[in-house]
Amino acid sequence: MNVTDAIKTRISIRAFTPDPLPEALLRDILDVARFAPSGGNLQPWKVIAVAGAERDAVVALARANLPGQEDDRPVYPANLWEPYRSRRFKVGEDMYALLDIGRDNKPARLMHLAQNFQFFGAPVGLFFVIDKAMGHGQWAHLGMFMQSVALAALERGVSSCMQEAWARMRAxxxxxxxxxxxxxxxxxxxxxxxxxxxxVNTLRSDRAGVDEFANFRGF
Ligand SMILES: Cc1cc2nc3c(=O)[nH]c(=O)nc-3n(C[C@H](O)[C@H](O)[C@H](O)COP(=O)(O)O)c2cc1C
Known part of the structure; x- marks a missing residue:
């Protein structure tokens, strides 16, 4: 698998088989991802990986704390504006259409959201940990590390879904x-x-074209 294929074929998977993911394979994935770049080479990331009984314990913990709570670092800015608002709306609607859940079916939508807290059935959950004193730069670098995890996993036939939903369970x-x-x-x-x-795993989310986000000068 080349880099272009990996970037283009990685998608968020929201239904997993129960097949276990061996520790050696996860170690291999992390052993590749650790080469992600970071400003000043701080490598401002730590990972907690859960499987088996530890995964189940975390799932139970989340269930006991539903719906969780947003802290002082919310996932999205308040009152999202265009074009971000529409993009978020569209991917949500496309996903619920595939799940056959209508717009007014709030309980079913909440049930689906709650599946985040079961890792969508995945056998392994990762939590990405950062020092609270780190700034937005280091958070961006952690994101590069996470993408590296997802791509290295994909190359090994392992799918992923990044989950900021867990931010509600930080405490x-x-x-x-x-x-x-x-x-x-x-x-x-x-x-x-x-x-x-x-x-749900057939969802292919839209992307803006290059000319929508890039400004070429001096070419
Ligand atoms: C940092 C991050 C956090 C995300 N958190 C969630 C989440 O909690 N639950 C979820 O279902 N998808 C989550 N996603 C997946 C996004 O919705 C998804 O990446 C986006 O819609 C693009 O779709 P794709 O990943 O299939 O290309 C997250 C993605 C990123 C990058």
Whole structure:
């Protein structure tokens, strides 16, 4: 798999088979991702990986804390504006259409959202941890690391879904993992094998064309 194929074929998978992901394979994925760049080579990331009973414990913890709580670092800015508002709306509507969940069916939508907290059935969950004192630069670098994890996983036949939904569970997770006061969980990630019999996994999200975001000068 070349880099272009990997970038273009990685998609968020939201239904996994229960097949386990061996620790050796996960180590291999992380062993590649650690070569992600970071400003000043700070490598401002830590990872907590859960499988088996630990995964189940985290899922139970989340269930007990539903719907969770947003903290002072919300996933989206308040009152999202254009074009971001429409993009977010569109991908949500496309996903619920595949799930056959109508716009007014709030309970079903909430049920689907809650599946985030079961890693969409994936056998492995990752939590990406960062020092609270790190700034927006280091958060961006952590994102590069996460994409590297997703691409290295894909190359090995392993699918993923990044999950900022877990941000709502930061407090109970920090307590459960006994994180030191200076650390916090930024984001989660479900990792495992895609169940391609599930329509939700056929979702292909739109992207803006190059001319919508790039400004070429002096060429
Ligand atoms: C940092 C990050 C966090 C995300 N959090 C969630 C999440 O909590 N739940 C979810 O279903 N998808 C989540 N996504 C997936 C996005 O919705 C998805 O990447 C986007 O719609 C583009 O679709 P694609 O990943 O299939 O290309 C997240 C993506 C990123 C990059």
């Amino acid at each position: 109970p997770l920090a307590a459960y993992f006994e994180l030191p006061e200076n650390e916090m969980i930024y984001c989660g990630m479900a990792l495992g094998y895609a169940d391609m019999s599930k329509p």
